[in-house]
Amino acid sequence: MTATEIVAAIEGGRTTSEAVVRACLDRIAARDADVHAWAYVDPEAAIAAARAIDRGSRRGPLAGVPFGVKDIIDTFDMPTEWGTPIHKGRQPERDAACVALSRKAGGVLLGKTVTTEFANLHPGPTRNPHDLTRTPAGSSSGSAAAVADFMVPLAIGTQTTGSTIRPASFCGVFGYRPTYGEHRMHGVMEASGSLDTLGILARSVEDIALYRDVLLGIPPEPIAPLGRIPHIALCRSHVWDKFEPTTRTLVEDASLRLARAGARITEFDLPADFARLHDAHRCISSFEFARTFTWEIENHWDEISDTLRGGRLNDGINGSFERYVAAKETAQECRARLDGLWGDIDVLLTPAAFGEAQVGFWAFEGVPLFQLWTSLHVPSVSLPVFKGPNGMPIGAQLIARRHDDRKLFACAQWAYQKLT
Amino acid sequence: MTATEIVAAIEGGRTTSEAVVRACLDRIAARDADVHAWAYVDPEAAIAAARAIDRGSRRGPLAGVPFGVKDIIDTFDMPTEWGTPIHKGRQPERDAACVALSRKAGGVLLGKTVTTEFANLHPGPTRNPHDLTRTPAGSSSGSAAAVADFMVPLAIGTQTTGSTIRPASFCGVFGYRPTYGEHRMHGVMEASGSLDTLGILARSVEDIALYRDVLLGIPPEPIAPLGRIPHIALCRSHVWDKFEPTTRTLVEDASLRLARAGARITEFDLPADFARLHDAHRCISSFEFARTFTWEIENHWDEISDTLRGGRLNDGINGSFERYVAAKETAQECRARLDGLWGDIDVLLTPAAFGEAQVGFWAFEGVPLFQLWTSLHVPSVSLPVFKGPNGMPIGAQLIARRHDDRKLFACAQWAYQKLT
Numbered sequence: 128m129t130a131t132e133i134v135a136a137i138e139g140g141r142t143t144s145e146a147v148v149r150a151c152l153d154r155i156a157a158r159d160a161d162v163h164a165w166a167y168v169d170p171e172a173a174i175a176a177a178r179a180i181d182r183g184s185r186r187g188p189l190a191g192v193p194f195g196v197k198d199i200i201d202t203f204d205m206p207t208e209w210g211t212p213i214h215k216g217r218q219p220e221r222d223a224a225c226v227a228l229s230r231k232a233g234g235v236l237l238g239k240t241v242t243t244e245f246a247n248l249h250p251g252p253t254r255n256p257h258d259l260t261r262t263p264a265g266s267s268s269g270s271a272a273a274v275a276d277f278m279v280p281l282a283i284g285t286q287t288t289g290s291t292i293r294p295a296s297f298c299g300v301f302g303y304r305p306t307y308g309e310h311r312m313h314g315v316m317e318a319s320g321s322l323d324t325l326g327i328l329a330r331s332v333e334d335i336a337l338y339r340d341v342l343l344g345i346p347p348e349p350i351a352p353l354g355r356i357p358h359i360a361l362c363r364s365h366v367w368d369k370f371e372p373t374t375r376t377l378v379e380d381a382s383l384r385l386a387r388a389g390a391r392i393t394e395f396d397l398p399a400d401f402a403r404l405h406d407a408h409r410c411i412s413s414f415e416f417a418r419t420f421t422w423e424i425e426n427h428w429d430e431i432s433d434t435l436r437g438g439r440l441n442d443g444i445n446g447s448f449e450r451y452v453a454a455k456e457t458a459q460e461c462r463a464r465l466d467g468l469w470g471d472i473d474v475l476l477t478p479a480a481f482g483e484a485q486v487g488f489w490a491f492e493g494v495p496l497f498q499l500w501t502s503l504h505v506p507s508v509s510l511p512v513f514k515g516p517n518g519m520p521i522g523a524q525l526i527a528r529r530h531d532d533r534k535l536f537a538c539a540q541w542a543y544q545k546l547t
Numbered sequence: 548m549t550a551t552e553i554v555a556a557i558e559g560g561r562t563t564s565e566a567v568v569r570a571c572l573d574r575i576a577a578r579d580a581d582v583h584a585w586a587y588v589d590p591e592a593a594i595a596a597a598r599a600i601d602r603g604s605r606r607g608p609l610a611g612v613p614f615g616v617k618d619i620i621d622t623f624d625m626p627t628e629w630g631t632p633i634h635k636g637r638q639p640e641r642d643a644a645c646v647a648l649s650r651k652a653g654g655v656l657l658g659k660t661v662t663t664e665f666a667n668l669h670p671g672p673t674r675n676p677h678d679l680t681r682t683p684a685g686s687s688s689g690s691a692a693a694v695a696d697f698m699v700p701l702a703i704g705t706q707t708t709g710s711t712i713r714p715a716s717f718c719g720v721f722g723y724r725p726t727y728g729e730h731r732m733h734g735v736m737e738a739s740g741s742l743d744t745l746g747i748l749a750r751s752v753e754d755i756a757l758y759r760d761v762l763l764g765i766p767p768e769p770i771a772p773l774g775r776i777p778h779i780a781l782c783r784s785h786v787w788d789k790f791e792p793t794t795r796t797l798v799e800d801a802s803l804r805l806a807r808a809g810a811r812i813t814e815f816d817l818p819a820d821f822a823r824l825h826d827a828h829r830c831i832s833s834f835e836f837a838r839t840f841t842w843e844i845e846n847h848w849d850e851i852s853d854t855l856r857g858g859r860l861n862d863g864i865n866g867s868f869e870r871y872v873a874a875k876e877t878a879q880e881c882r883a884r885l886d887g888l889w890g891d892i893d894v895l896l897t898p899a900a901f902g903e904a905q906v907g908f909w910a911f912e913g914v915p916l917f918q919l920w921t922s923l924h925v926p927s928v929s930l931p932v933f934k935g936p937n938g939m940p941i942g943a944q945l946i947a948r949r950h951d952d953r954k955l956f957a958c959a960q961w962a963y964q965k966l967t
Contacts, residue, residue, distance in 0.1 A: 203842070220637050227841035308875070313737040313839040321728055344838040345868045418764040419733040421647035422623070448765045452950050455728070463883060530872050 130192045130280045130334040137180075137191040144177035144191030148235055151193045155237075155278045161259055163252040164273035166198040167205050168238035176235045188337060188347045190233030195282040197270050198239040199246050199316035202226055209316050210242040210251055210266075213427040223314025225283055225325055225342050232341040237279055240269030245420065246285060246318050247439055249432035250488040255298060257519055261484040264297035264492065266290040267326055271298040274328045281338055284326035287318045287412060289480075289497030291326025292524060295509040296479035299520030303327040303335045306529050307504035310342050319415035321455065322408070322501055332540040335508065339532065353473070353537045359385055360395035362475040362526070365402045366495045371482035374521055377513040378478050381523055381546055385476075388545035395475055398468075401461055401499065407454035408498035409442070414451040417443025458502045462529070465503055469528050474538040479522030483515035500524075506532045508539045512546040550612045550700045550754040557600075557611040564597035564611030568655055571613045575657075575698045581679055583672040584693035586618040587625050588658035596655045608757060608767045610653030615702040617690050618659040619666050619736035622646055629736050630662040630671055630686075633847040643734025645703055645745055645762050652761040657699055660689030665840065666705060666738050667859055669852035670908040675718060677939055681904040684717035684912065686710040687746055691718040694748040701758055704746035707738045707832060709900075709917030711746025712944060715929040716899035719940030723747040723755045726949050727924035730762050739835035741875065742828070742921055752960040755928065759952065773893070773957045779805055780815035782895040782946070785822045786915045791902035794941055797933040798898050801943055801966055805896075808965035815895055818888075821881050821919065827874035828918035829862070834871040837863025878922045882949070885923055889948050894958040899942030903935035920944075926952045928959045932966040 128136065128147075136142045152170050159165050173193065180191045201207050201219035208214045222230065230236065241251040243266040253268040255261040256276035263272040267284025271294030274282050284291040286304045295302020303326060310325045317323060325342060329335045333350060340347035361382045367375065386392040417424070417440050423431065424440065431440070477500075481493045500507055506529070509522035525542060527535035548556065548567075556562045572590050579585055593613065600611045621627050621639035628634045642650065650656065661671040663685040673688040675681040676696035683692040687704025691714030694702050704711040706724045715722020723746060730745045737743060745762060749755045753770060760767035781802045787795065806812040836859050837844070843851065844860065851860070901913045920927055926949070929942035945962060947955035
C-alpha cells in the first residue's frame with residue numbers, strides 16, 4: 128500500500144497503524160538478512176508509536192504511516208552513524224527537522240536506512256532487492272531498497288549529486304529531489320552545503336507530494352491537475368552519448384508515447400557552455416566536503432576508506448579557493464540563464480540513470496548526469512517506468528523550474544499514468 | 548595583542564602559547580563574574596593544548612592563539628547548549644568544521660561564549676564591558692564582549708540578521724560577516740539556513756583576514772594593498788532616518804575625512820524597491836527558524852522563552868509557503884541586480900548600528916539595517932571608529948560585492964588607518 132492508501136485505510140477503520148507497522152517489521156525480518164537495507168530498526172519503539180497513533184493521541188497527514196530515514200539524519204531515540212566506523216554508536220540528543228516534522232504529522236519511525244560512507248562513494252552492505260547480485264546504487268541505498276522491497280512505504284534520503292534519483296532508478300521506486308534550499312537540513316549530516324537537499328523515496332507521485340508538504344511543515348495539498356495539455360521537452364543534454372543505447376531508445380520511445388497520449392512534445396537543448404557545470408559541480412562538492420569533515424580527517428584519517436581518501440578528499444583538501452568561487456559563480460550564472468529558457472515548457476524529460484543497476488556493489492553510475500541537474504538546483508522526479516535488457520528497472524527523470532515542484536508532480540502523475 | 552602579533556611573538560621566542568593562554572584565563576577569572584561573556588571555560592584543557600603547541604607538536608597559521616566560539620558551535624570536548632535550558636549539558640561527539648579548522652591551524656580553544664537563546668532574541672547574561680549597565684547586543688554577545696574585554700583575541704560568532712556586526716559595533720571590536728555560503732556550517736546550529744553565516748570578532752582587520760582564510764581551510768594570504776585610491780560610496784539606505792542623529796553625523800563626517808585622506812567618495816542609492824528586502828528577510832528567517840526547531844517546539848514548548856514563542860515562532864509556524872518562496876525570489880532578484888550596480892565602487896560605507904548600546908539587556912537594535920544587507924549575501928566589516936554621545940562605541944560598516952571579501956579587507960585596513 129502507498130502512504131496515502133495507509134492513511135485512508137486507518138482513518139476508515141479498515142486497518143490500524145499497529146497492523147501496518149507489524150507487516151513492515153515482518154517483511155524486514157524475512158528479507159533484510161539478504162537486502163541489508165537497514166542500519167538500525169527498533170521494533171518495540173515502532174509498535175509503541177503505532178499504538179499511540181491508534182489510540183488517537185496524535186493525528187496528522189501521515190497518521191500511522193511507517194517511515195525510514197537515511198542514517199545521516201539525526202534521531203533522538205536511535206543512533207546515527209553516517210556509514211562510518213568513526214561514528215559507531217553516535218547518539219544525537221534530538222531529531223533532525225525532517226524527522227520531527229514527520230513525527231509531528233503522525234509518521235511512525237521504523238529505523239535508519241543504510242547510507243554509503245559519509246553519503247559518498249564507498250558502498251554499504253545494501254543489495255538491490257530486484258537482484259541481490261546487483262547494486263541498489265547510492266548514496267541513499269537503504270532508503271531506496273527498503274521502499275522497493277515493501278519494507279516501508281516512505282523513506283527520506285538526501286542528494287548532493289545523484290544520491291536519491293539514481294537509487295530510485297536502480298531500485299524501481301519513485302524518487303524526488305526538491306528545489307534546493309526549500310527544506311531545512313538541520314540535523315542532517317552536511318556533505319556539500321551548496322548542493323545538499325533532502326530526497327524522498329516512495330511508491331507513488333501522490334505520496335511524494337504528500338510527504339514533501341509534511342517535510343516543508345505546511346498543510347499538504349493534493350496534486351492540482353494541470354488543466355491543460357502538458358508541454359514536455361525531451362532533453363538529451365551533453366551526456367546523451369554516455370547513456371546506454373537501450374536507455375536512449377526507452378526515453379525517446381517514451382516521448383513518442385506521451386505525444387500520442389496528448390502531450391505537446393518538443394526538444395530542448397541546454398546551451399553548450401552548460402557543460403562547464405560538470406567541473407563546477409565536482410569542484411564545489413570536493414572543496415566543501417573536504418572542509419566539512421576536517422575533524423574526521425584530522426583525528427580519524429586511518430578509519431576513512433581508501434575510496435574516499437584517494438577520491439573526493441584528495442581532490443578537495445588541496446582544492447583552489449579561486450577555482451571554487453569561480454565554480455560557484457558559474458553555477459549561479461547557469462541557474463539564472465536557465466530560468467529564462469523555459470518558455471512555456473512545463474517539464475524536461477531525460478533518463479534517471481545511464482542504464483540498469485550493475486552487478487556488484489559499486490554505487491555511483493551516472494555522476495555527470497547528476498552534476499548537471501543538481502548544480503542547477505532544479506527539482507526532479509524519477510518515475511519507475513522502464514525495464515532494461517536484464518529486466519532491471521530504469522527511471523524516467525522529469526525536471527521542472529526551481530520552485531515549480533507542484534507543477535512537476537502534476538506532470539509526473541500524468542506521465543506515469545500514460546507510460547504504464 | 549592581536550592574533551597576528553601573538554603568532555609572531557611565539558615564533559620569535561618572545562612569549563609562549565602557555566603564557567598567552569594563562570594571561571587570557573587570568574583576565575577571564577578577574578572579569579567574567581561581571582561581564583558574563585563565557586558559557587563554559589576549560590582552563591586545564593586550554594593550558595594542555597598551549598603546552599602541546601609550545602612543544603612544537605602542531606604548527607600552523609594560528610599556532611598558539613587562544614580563541615573562543617559561540618555556544619551554538621559544536622566541540623567534542625565541551626558542551627554546546629545553544630543558550631537554552633532544553634539543551635543543558637548537550638555534548639557533541641565531534642568538532643564543528645570551523646572549530647576543527649581552527650585547531651588544525653594551531654588555535655587553542657579557551658571555551659564557549661554566551662549566545663542568546665537559539666541565537667535569537669532572548670538575551671543571555673552577558674553585559675557590555677565598556678559599561679556593565681548596557682547590552683553587548685546579540686546574538687553573538689559573549690564572542691564580542693570577550694574580545695572587547697581582552698579575554699581572547701579571536702572569537703567565532705554567527706550572523707542570520709545582524710548577530711556579528713551589531714555586537715561588534717556595540718562592544719567596539721572588529722566584526723566580519725563573510726559572503727554567504729563560503730564557510731562550512733557543519734556542526735553549527737542552523738537558525739535560518741538561507742541566511743546563516745559564520746562571523747568573526749577580532750582586534751584588527753589583519754586578524755580577520757587571517758582567521759577568514761583559516762576558516763576557509765586555505766593557506767592564509769596577507770591583505771594585498773589596493774594599489775590605487777579606493778572608491779568608497781556612502782550608502783544611506785532606506786533606513787537612514789532610523790539612525791540616531793549622532794550616528795548619521797559621524798558617518799557623513801567619516802566620509803569627508805576619507806575624501807580628505809585621498810579616497811574617491813561618492814554616494815550610492817539602493818533602488819527604492821530594495822525596501823522589499825526587509826519583509827523578505829523577516830519572512831524567510833521566520834519560516835525557516837520555526838521549521839528548524841520543530842523538535843523543540845513539539846517536545847519542549849514550555850521551556851522556550853515568551854520572547855521567542857510570541858515573536859519569531861509565532862510568525863513562522865503559520866507562515867505561508869507561497870510568501871516564503873516569493874520572499875526568496877525577491878532576495879535572489881535583488882542580489883542579481885545589485886551585482887550590476889557596483890560599477891567601479893570598491894566598498895559601501897554605512898553605519899554598523901543605529902546608535903550606541905542601550906542600558907539594559909535588550910540585544911536587537913537595528914534589525915531593519917541588517918535585514919537589508921544580510922539578505923543580499925554581501926560581506927561586511929564593522930570598524931570600531933566612532934564614539935556616541937555617552938562615550939560608547941559605534942562602528943562604521945563597510946560592505947563589498949559578493950566574494951570580494953579580500954578587497955573589503957584592503958579597503959577596511961586603509962579606512963581604519965585614516966579614521967583613527
